[in-house]
Amino acid sequence: MKSGFIPWLLLAMSLAPARPASATEHDAGANNRFALQGFGTLGIARADADDPQFVRDLTQPDGLTTEWSGKIDSVLGIQANYRFSDAWEGVLQAISRYRHDGSFQPELSWAFLRYDPSPSLGFRAGRLGTEFYMLADSRQVGYSNLTVRPPVDYFGSVVFSFIDGLDVYATTPVGDGLLRGKVFAGFSPEKTAFTDGISWDLTGSRMVGGHLDYLSGPWQFRLGHARIRFNKEAPLSSLAGFDIVAMEPELSVVDTWTQFNSLGAVYDDGPLQVQLMLSETKHETASYEDTRAGYLIGSYRLGHVTPYLGYSRSKSSRSVLDTPLPEPLGSFTSQLTSATHTDQHTWFLGARWDVRQNLALKAQVDRVEGRANSVFLYRGDNTVPGWNGRMTVFSLALDFIF
């Protein structure tokens, strides 16, 4: 081992049963109570078409063109942890990324107090990252992930990043493995892009959910459920130019639930890693089409370089109104709901090169193959003539932590 290559580290996660905090405080010293750390990505990407525009997720108001751009994947996050005692901790995290209003204005992404009365039980209250799907609460931390960005077919429609609320998590040994569960509840403090120039205010929307994980040897499984009840109308009427929601109440989202059900499996054994995730999104409102999505990624580490190959898919089913409006409004509402249609798959090939400790360089090519009516996961003009549902995206990313 190279001398000095590994800093003198202690894993803070102690397996010891509850004990007086004073012993730790004495040994750890005051400088160990506070930690300031950060993460970031400098990412550039381009597509082979100017419209529609490929985005990392639908919180972004616009996306890639044929010019190289740093906006969709670049992120900077700063986090402060303060340990009051072995059981109590406070965390603040701010993140700057391309957001709904087209700015990089930093947002408070985590701000919570944590209480871990024992190693197998914990509570957090405050602003918390949402974990609708496995790995979703670290999807902005490029360094902790293999690919340049989370697969857009799967994560692109998740516009919820955090809640103001609380969560409870517990762990218990079962068989040869570990069973872990978490439940959360809270309200959204966020806005998301709806179309370019129009944001949708999600604030006050109720979100609840939870998941069960089973970890055994190289395997990890996840069964998840999350739901949101919208507090404010989506700006469909601003888009239409008249109050379409009043005329067709089935398009209303207020007080309707949207459900996210998911399954995940990860096999991680030495250099080989395989991830499989499946999801189903169901809406009570008719303004969004119900969607199924999934992805599979395989990677194999060869020294400092980890090549990977992935496949993702998203497909939605047509939204049918019980009482359609007479023409021409009937066709108009169909146009609105079919703007949420997706029917595409993506192959992505790339490599992560761990240049040195805490720094990784990634290169990735995505090939999207979809039908011409597969428009949901894009921004920009999705009625552009000649759009055939096919797009190629080239990406480079430098991920770091500090």
Add this chain to the structure above:
Amino acid sequence: MNKDLTEIDAYWARLVFSGKTPPLRQADTPKAVVQWLTHQRGAIGYMERAQADPRFNIVFSLEP
């Protein structure tokens, strides 16, 4: 485990930046690591192999 150091770093980055665990504690000197481990039942730490005397169990060894 059969993981290299960068994979462990990536794993820790995920835990820390998703608020699942406090950051690693960093000791000022190698001696402080030994002191902390001997006073804290069940604690885990990284140290040079030469320091791993019989009071400690080696659970994982990072190769150069």
